[in-house]
Amino acid sequence: MKTEHVMMCVSIAAALAALPSIALASDSNAALAGIDTTEAPRVTQTVDNSVVSALGNTHLSLINNATFTGAVDDATPMNHMQLILQRSALRASALESLIDAQHDPSSAKFHQWITPTEFGDNFGVADADINAVKSWLTSQGFTVNTVYPNKSQIDFSGTAGLVHQAFHTQENHYIVNHVSHIANAGDISVPAALRDVIVGVAGLNDFRPQPLHVPPQVAQFDSSKHNFKLKSSATTTPGGQAVNFPSLGARGFVPYDMQTIYNVSPLYTSGFTGTGITIAVVEDQDMDVSDWPNFVSQFGLAGYGGTFQQIQPQLTPSTGNCTDPGGNSPDGESIETVLDSEYSTAMAPGANIWVATCSDSDAGASSNFFGGVYLAADNLINNTNPAGRPNVISASYGYGEGFTDAASKTAIDLMWAQGDAEGISVFVSAGDSGSNPSFNGSIINGVGIDANSFGTSPHDTVVGGSDTADILDGTTSKYFNSTPNAVYGTAKSYVPEITWNTSCGNTVAAQELVGLSALQFCKNALIYDPDGYYVTSESGSGGPSSVDAKPSWQRIVYGAAKDQSRDVPDVSLFGGSYGGYSWVILCTGAYPCTANFTSPVELVAGTSLSSPMFAGIQALIDQGLYQAGAWSPDQGNAAPTLYELARNEYGGATGSTPSTLDGCNSNNGTKGTSKCVFYNITGGGNSTQCIQLQGETTPDCYFYGTIANFEGFYGPTQVGLTSTSTSKYNSTTAAFAAKPGWSFANGLGSVNAVNLLSAWKKFNYLP
Structure with a gap:
């Protein structure tokens, strides 16, 4: 039986080898068998904009030491921000259990992959909670562009003024390393009734990795x-x-x-x-x-x-x-x-x-x-x-x-x-x-x-x-x-x-x-x-x-x-x-x-x-x-x-x-x-050189010397090697x-x- 299965799979593989792409997931729901993530809505109170709750770490901490150069004009477009939804502990845990099984050759769920829709229905946020957040965004003047199939993020657009009004944070201009940026000045706040289903908003700053x-x-x-x-x-x-x-x-x-x-x-x-x-x-x-x-x-x-x-x-x-x-x-x-x-x-x-x-x-x-x-x-x-x-x-x-x-x-x-x-x-x-x-x-x-x-x-x-x-x-x-x-x-x-x-x-x-x-x-x-x-x-x-x-x-x-x-x-x-x-x-x-x-x-x-x-x-x-x-x-x-x-x-x-x-x-x-x-x-x-300019602190650096005028411009600078001591x-x-x-x-x-x-x-x- 095993030999027949292998030969059948090899034949299918050979037939599909010339196709431009191989499908990612089967039509089967075998991966989801036995998984029950049914849960009641977590937004159970009336949304009151006068009762808000702050969400920690929702602004970049580097802004705290940046040079402020002015507020962003309220009319500035803020397009395609993403409100990131907080999944329940039940659903987050169930997802990790499924993925563990998908990687376990001894499991019946081994390599039984799921689709984006199945992901959203089973491991995203409940529809009632999403609707509550969408309604609130719309009431604040934002345009909701889409809810992702994973039911964990909402693409929405508005202006800097609407961000200030709805999320209680100011979009500002800053200078960081001689480059101008925009970012929210502090952590955002949302209605307390929605706090349990919102992580924060991605798209409030324009910093980019290289x-x-x-x-x-x-x-x-x-x-x-x-x-x-x-x-x-x-x-x-x-x-x-x-x-x-x-x-x-x-x-x-x-x-x-x-x-x-x-x-x-x-x-x-x-x-x-x-x-x-x-x-x-x-x-x-x-x-x-x-x-x-x-x-x-x-x-x-x-x-x-x-x-x-x-x-x-x-x-x-x-x-x-x-x-x-x-x-x-x-x-x-x-x-x-x-x-x-x-x-x-x-x-x-x-x-x-x-x-x-x-x-x-x-x-x-x-x-x-x-x-x-x-x-x-x-x-x-x-x-x-x-x-x-x-x-x-x-x-x-x-x-x-x-x-x-x-x-x-x-x-x-x-x-x-x-x-x-x-x-x-x-x-x-x-x-x-x-x-x-x-x-x-x-x-x-x-x-x-x-x-x-x-x-x-x-x-x-x-x-x-x-x-x-x-x-x-x-x-x-x-x-x-x-x-x-x-x-x-x-x-x-x-x-x-x-x-x-x-x-x-x-x-x-x-x-x-x-x-x-x-x-x-x-x-x-x-x-x-x-x-x-x-x-x-x-x-x-x-x-x-x-x-x-x-x-x-x-x-x-x-x-x-x-x-x-x-x-x-x-x-x-x-x-x-x-x-x-x-x-x-x-x-x-x-x-x-x-x-x-x-x-x-x-x-x-x-x-x-x-x-x-x-x-x-x-x-x-x-x-x-x-x-x-x-x-x-x-x-x-x-x-x-x-x-x-x-x-x-x-x-x-x-x-x-x-x-x-x-x-x-x-x-x-x-x-x-x-x-x-x-x-x-x-x-x-990969221990490399690190420096400490005047007025700053560089942790995890063992300093072995001082450069009198770093690159002929920065003045006395300590130089070291990255170290845990x-x-x-x-x-x-x-x-x-x-x-x-x-x-x-x-x-x-x-x-x-x-x-x-x-x-x-x-x-x-x-x-």
């Missing part, structure tokens, strides 16, 4: 040296230390290199290219649509049958909250969008790529704190047409929880939980600034350890950044050919990895270059860099959540942090390099790829690369499982399964550790790691050192895609 990539570099290929010359190349690293990198050029990785390093290519030979799987990369700006076909043509990926489309995912035609952000021209496109679309394809060349973009604002008004990126993802997840929902989502944006208001954080976590229950696998970049993801392109100051609020939900998988170790180790010839092949690749095999960290806090760089500890390396840098121009926090990010609790699946593996927090990252892939030597090549509108790179190209790095690459690997896994007989290609959140598989390799949180913990150490390279699912990255760490700095206190098993620096490490699929099949009881 895409998580290093600024791209324009480079010209040198065919005689087989490397690139950066047009703005420097001869020193952050910290001012001279680097003896080959010819001071730069290396541009191509899809072939990433496919080889993470052992993806053999899956193509087996027919697993991502065919039939849809990956959505969610963005807030368009790209030049000619880039993608140029990319797949240049790197030999056009024959795999992948598709590309750029869309604005609208919830309904009348909602209108996802408008085209523009940028679909060579001079206006988003490098982030180009990167995400091209490197998800680099790993899954047969997949369907949706570039889903929504504008950050509509008629000058703010939306959610995460703007168009949030709206694009939310509208996809709430699409009631299965063909309008992707199998995999990659989101490469981030900001710390300390900079995110309660309503926005609740909305983000709800969105990813809903996606998980529907079977969608979500990947989020960890960040590019070490132990606080909010400082991409700048330096940690004024705040301490934090984690990316877009990724700390227990219902997504966070991807950190690694670096290849060959440059600092001097082993490049062992792992890379000196001349590129027909598709410009040079990688021979898996390459040992360390944590991506461009600062003097990079312990591997400190030891390999000058034989010093990171702390002494940084102290010496003060001599070479007295004004602090090379001080940086650029590094793969990781840290504990201060909002979300640790899920049970994150406790089970060796090295798991002994805390109560959802900790990130979960895994890592290549994100960048020390000294700016290694990058990936993009094909952009401004710098199209040409044969043999006769014209300049753009090079880029960051965890914005890591996330879409893992999304691509997931597409291969999805197709492989489905063709092996899985009921559905969809896996929901990948993290619970990844941690279960890692426990087999690294050992559990307690008890003895297996020999594979050492055997699968990334430092072993290809020696003995051929059967490993994970490559455990134990070299380096302000009184000592070592491998135990550094925030955070890589170590065996799981770590804040690299999560579980990187993966061997072939072995991952094989292990995942066994976990799913597939042949």
Whole structure:
């Protein structure tokens, strides 16, 4: 019987393999069998606008120290705000129980995914309570645009004056870091009768997180040296230390290199290219649509049958909250969008790529704190047409929880939980600034350890950044050919990895270059860099959540942090390099790829690369499982399964550790790691530099010196390394050192895609 079932599923899989997309959920309600979330309305009193209750943490705390420059005019439009509804404890608990069962192979609900409508009917807010809130909004003069299918958020529009009147908070103009913003001055208040069903309003401020990539570099290929010359190349690293990198050029990785390093290519030979799987990369700006076909043509990926489309995912035609952000021209496109679309394809060349973009604002008004990126993802997840929902989502944006208001954080976590229950696998970049993801392109100051609020939900998988170790180790010839092949690749095999960290806090760089500890390396840098121009926090990010609790699946593996927090990252892939030597090549509108790179190209790095690459690997896994007989290609959140598989390799949180913990150490390279699912990255760490300007306090920073006049402008500035102790700095206190098993620096490490699929099949009881 089991054999007949498997053969039937394989036949169905083969028949559907050529379809442009595979449906997300079946018509069955098997997942909801035995679940009863019936409840009485919670709004039981008459709504009285004179009796109000404040909702805590519904304004950004950073506003308290910002420079006030005036009130927002009452007539200013505030379009497409979202009122985030508070679900009952009963329904929130029932949802978590269902998702646990959906990820348990021994459960009858295993991989029985639900639809947005089923989510709303069973785990959203009761219709009577929604109607009470809608009536109140309308009575206050707002226009209710729509109630989302998840019955947990209401899209509505009005003006700044109506916000002041209804929510008892003033919209003001502020200057933060020399940039003008609008935000609500204090926490909002709502009628006491509605308090139990309202979390807050997302869309009362216009702060935006940045895409998580290093600024791209324009480079010209040198065919005689087989490397690139950066047009703005420097001869020193952050910290001012001279680097003896080959010819001071730069290396541009191509899809072939990433496919080889993470052992993806053999899956193509087996027919697993991502065919039939849809990956959505969610963005807030368009790209030049000619880039993608140029990319797949240049790197030999056009024959795999992948598709590309750029869309604005609208919830309904009348909602209108996802408008085209523009940028679909060579001079206006988003490098982030180009990167995400091209490197998800680099790993899954047969997949369907949706570039889903929504504008950050509509008629000058703010939306959610995460703007168009949030709206694009939310509208996809709430699409009631299965063909309008992707199998995999990659989101490469981030900001710390300390900079995110309660309503926005609740909305983000709800969105990813809903996606998980529907079977969608979500990947989020960890960040590019070490132990606080909010400082991409700048330096940690004024705040301490934090984690990316877009990724700390227990219902997504966070991807950190690694670096290849060959440059600092001097082993490049062992792992890379000196001349590129027909598709410009040079990688021979898996390459040992360390944590991506461009600062003097990079312990591997400190030891390999000058034989010093990171702390002494940084102290010496003060001599070479007295004004602090090379001080940086650029590094793969990781840290504990201060909002979300640790899920049970994150406790089970060796090295798991002994805390109560959802900790990130979960895994890592290549994100960048020390000294700016290694990058990936993009094909952009401004710098199209040409044969043999006769014209300049753009090079880029960051965890914005890591996330879409893992999304691509997931597409291969999805197709492989489905063709092996899985009921559905969809896996929901990948993290619970990844941690279960890692426990087999690294050992559990307690008890003895297996020999594979050492055997699968990334430092072993290809020696003995051929059967490993994970490559455990134990070299380096993401402790980076941090500063403390006059008049501010920067926690979680061990200060080792003072810069007399930081960057020639800011005056005396203390400089340090991120640390869990302000009184000592070592491998135990550094925030955070890589170590065996799981770590804040690299999560579980990187993966061997072939072995991952094989292990995942066994976990799913597939042949």
